Amino acid sequence: MNSIAFVLLSILTLAAALATATLQKLMHATLSFAVTLVGVAALFFLLGAEFVGLVLVFVYIGAVAVLIVFTILLTRRDVGKDRGANWGGAFLAVAVFGGLTWAILETQSVAIVAPHLRTLTVKRIGEALMTSYVWPLQCVGVLLTAALIGALVLVMEEKR
Amino acid sequence: MTPTLQIFLVVSAALFSTGLLAALSRRHAIFILIGIEMMLAAANLNFIAFWRFSPQPQPPTGVMIAIFSIAIAAAEAAVGLALVIAVYRHYRTTNVDHLDQLKG
Amino acid sequence: MSRWIIDHLWLVPAVPFVASLAILSLPNKQHKGAAVLAVAGQIVALVLSIFAFLPTLQVSGFRAVQNFTWFTFGDHALRLGWVLDPLAAVMLLMITLVGLCIFIFSTGYMSGDRNFVRFFAYLSFFSGAMLGLVISNSLLLLFMCWELVGLASYLLIGFWIERPSAAAAAKKAFITTRIGDMGFFLGLLWLYARSGTLLFYDGGNGCLESAGLAMLGASAASIALLIFCGAVGKSGQFPLHVWLPDAMEGPTPVSALIHAATMVAAGVFLVARVYPIFSFGAIDGVTASLTVVVWIGVTTALMAALIAIAQDDIKRILAYSTVSQLGLMMVSLGVGGVAAGMMHLLAHGFFKALLFLGAGSVIHGCHHEQDIRKMGGLRRLMPVTFLTYAIGMMALSGVPLFFSGGWTKEEVLHVTAHWPVSRLPYYFLLAGVVLTALYMTRQIIYVFFGDRRTASQHAQESPSVMTVPLIVLASCAILFSIVLTPAWPWLHDYLTDGAAHFEIARLIQPALLLSLALVAAGIGLGIWMYRRAGIPDRLRPADTDPLEFAQPQLFRFLQNKMWIDELYSRTVVAFSWMSARLSDWMDRHFWDRLVRGFGALGQLFGAFTASVDERGINAGVDETTLGTRGLGRLVSAAHSGQIQTYLSVIAIGALALLLFYAWLA
């Protein structure tokens, strides 16, 4: 697979992610979150999982990002600056990253090159979903319905 | 050079810890949520990467898990945001520092 | 087709059951819906019965059995099932046909009743239970359905709960039959203990087949008698007949369906069904149990016929005639004429239902007046009712040649005459025939002839929904005799697995002439006695019965039903009161003391344990709880309510875990 594309994409993704974590303006941060997700989706494409990438874009850009900006607008009172970064958190994050990277680099078994990809068609995914993953699918459906109803109930104005 | 699994894992680790950073350092409730979403995305990246680098052909387990986790993340986002709005209605703030009524 | 119906015979009772459930679920106002549902269920049942009837025609002695396991306990498997043989088939036909007529009739009769819906629910329920009883191939299943019909009859007798008399009658019927059923149940248990099965027919080892019977041995007679107790209770034979006349408190269609046509016949049917047990080890057709059956039947027949003469309530007269007819059937079973008995049962089902419905129509016309002395002259006002009623009366009093009742009665008398033990029953039955003709004539005269009296002033003919069933039943009562005549005794041979063949010569027999004479005598006597009933003459006021005028003591004796009720209330009821009082006294003054004593002991022990708690245990527990609380305070301090603190703790934990694994590796 294409290494240049990979490098560019990962740089983009991580930069956007960092922006998300640090930008002061909430709206900018949110948009950069969207960019992050686009980057991740592109990485998925690179890894030959087009379908998942498309689903990711579809769900996150199309729905979740919009939801988030809406929420930001609805809770507008203290939008604007989001002050006072928490340095302990930053340190902890860096520590975790260090630990993980160290562990990954120590592990030799993951230093492998991708085998030749047998393209994963949507048809195959569909068959898998409908045969061996049908119960999880049903459960997710129920879960989503429950989440929908729950969210509605939560944001309904309580009559007083 | 073509990227090895290692590189992917490192990238996803970076993404993960960035999400952690967002979740820890931000004061705005929504951004904690966003941080969690980012961590989930990193996890999905891991799944996909491991599936890709596993000996082919092979049942697309990683892909499946990624799809499901995306669906669940969407549900989580919806409920979480609804919660944020509900909280905002009560306390007129979304700053998690001020939302500590549950202290012991 | 035949295969299908045999497999699905259970549908026949199931349909009315379902209908009754559906009706129960209806709102109380839904009269039309209830009626439609009930009648539809009945029609379906009728059609199914016809389907079930067809295969039995093809081979003589047809018998199809379908058994299944209800449940198993230990190594016993309790099996139920249904059977389709001529007996069941004709009963099915009769019940569904008569039932249908009565359902239709009662849609008219009960119209405007508050509890219309409930009524039809009960009615369908009853019909389902009865059909189940008929087809059941297991004494247990039969017993269940038996109890269900008992329940249905209880509910329907007490249908007008607001009347205390109705409630009392319902209770009486229930308890009285329960006495009989007690015996029945004992017999059932005994039978199971001896033969190990309750299935009638089970491929050679059912309890009615040679193998099963052989296992009964000497105890067969006692078992038979115990089962007969149930029959006595259900079809109002002599000692337990008292409930049937009171059961007339229920709505008239109920009296027609349950207490004339079907349920009371269940006793007879039961005896016919388990006849092999009765006749087991018979020496030329005579066994102890059968003899008992005969005598009880004779007593009932004669006594009821006598009482019927002196009754004034139109329905009570019919009730007593029912009792006596049932006695007749019992006799014929007892003397070995199963077929004759069943034939009479069927014929009786038709014409008695007809009579009751006629009575119902009369009552409906007379604004719910039941005293025949207050009626009269209805002949012109209600022509249809009158004609059909007359046909019914002829059939009942056994006018030969044209009416089904005549032929069947002939059969009964015929078999009774050849009973080897004694000829006494025969003579009694002859007397019974005369009496029957007599009291029916009396009733007819009182109700339809003469001039109008108080109740019949404004009577008018009932609506067609009531008259049409009458006509249907009347035509049944006549046409039914086609298959009964000795010239072509189709039904007889159908029931006794013979092949019917036509022979005109057998049509006229000396016995026929004899009974003709008897009936003529009865009717003539009736006409002579009651020619000016209800018309005051110089000595006798209008409302006194001519017989009463002639024989006051005799009349009162009969009118009070030979004081049997009084006798019972003096003996049985009084005894049960006594015992109840006694046990009550025991309860208050003996058992209570005992229980209180134990209670005191318990309190003592409780006090002891309480003190132990106080002194010994509590302190330690208190200490523990205090310690826990302190600990809780300590821990809760760490519970800052800051989400991100928690998050960071989690992250630290993850990191620590990672490092730990690294240290392991």
Added chain:
Amino acid sequence: MINPSIDGFLHPYVSTSIDQIFVNGKQWLLSWLTFAPGWVVQIASSLLSIIALLFVFLSLFALMSVLERKILGRIQNRYGPNRVGPFGLLQPVADGIKMLIKEDIVPARADKFVHFLAPILIAAAAIVVLGVIPYGRNMTPFTIDGGILFFFAAGSTTELAVFMAGWGSNNKFSMLGAMRAIAQMISYELPLIITVLPVVMVVGSLVPDRIVAAQAGYTFGLVPHWFVFKPWGATAFLLFFVSGLVESNRTPFDVPEGESEIVAGHMTEYSGFKYATFFLAEYIGMFAITGLATTLFLGGWHSPVQVLEFIPSYVWFFAKLSALLFVYIWLRGTLPRTRIDQIMNFAWKFMLPMSFACVISAAVWYYAGRGLRGWLWSFFVIAVVYSALSMLLDTQRKFAPRTYRFAE
């Protein structure tokens, strides 16, 4: 894919060659690059496709903009633009020049970055979508496995772009417009996608080419096997068409830029070339939606009757496309603007259930053996659901008081 057995008075090979002229042309151009490495060829071919697409659709946009104005003029009984060039056909050129030389105003309080990014993003989203539609036999620019999904995924970016526009230009009207736009877009995205489901189910593939191929063939050479001729297909097509109207903010669903209430919705603060970009994006989006509708339901580039198959496929495609576009314009000329709450109610109470009904009836059609029986059965399903809905939704208060649940 090429079908040489085409009866007609043109010689089959001639017609075939005309049909494939663009494909062959592209191959010919690429054949000059044989010496270059593979990825260069790849990039070059995609560049060629992109250029072709841009050329075709930008010119179509120009043509459309003027034609729409002329047709609206006819409908409203007046002349359209008729001054610039013959029949005013050069009007778009003039407009373009005007737009280009206009001053580009950025509000002082606006978020410059976002305000700048929004039009680009929206145009990009609109154009990228065009890539997966088959415009003719072997004429799909980019064949992605799961192209339909790609279409919607890329299309859903539009909402974010609209939002950026609304929020970036720090203006009440813009915000309100954006809110409305997003609200109705999200609400109508559900019926839009769910009405695609039956087609995907029946064809068993997300690839547009397969879908078009599945609609090949005729009965008696007269009735083509397009999905629009199946009951579920017809219903789905109607629903899809309406949702498309909403997605591209056209009348009667153009509340987001309802000039009578909020000046121009999320485009209020835009001027000059950025405004033109929004305009372009809107039209391109329209083309994309109609193109997808053609592909999914109207048999793509197949000809309506067999005898006319000698006419090149892309001609047919664009004929259908322009027919649908004409209907858009027609509606715009005919219908008044609906209220936002009415739009919402319509979406959630009618469109969504109906589209589910489409899915079900497609399944019914599939399992009741695709023949007349299936036809009747699926029609039955549709009819039942429709009548049930019409009974349920028949409220007495037709003119409900307007309620805003979307912007506080």
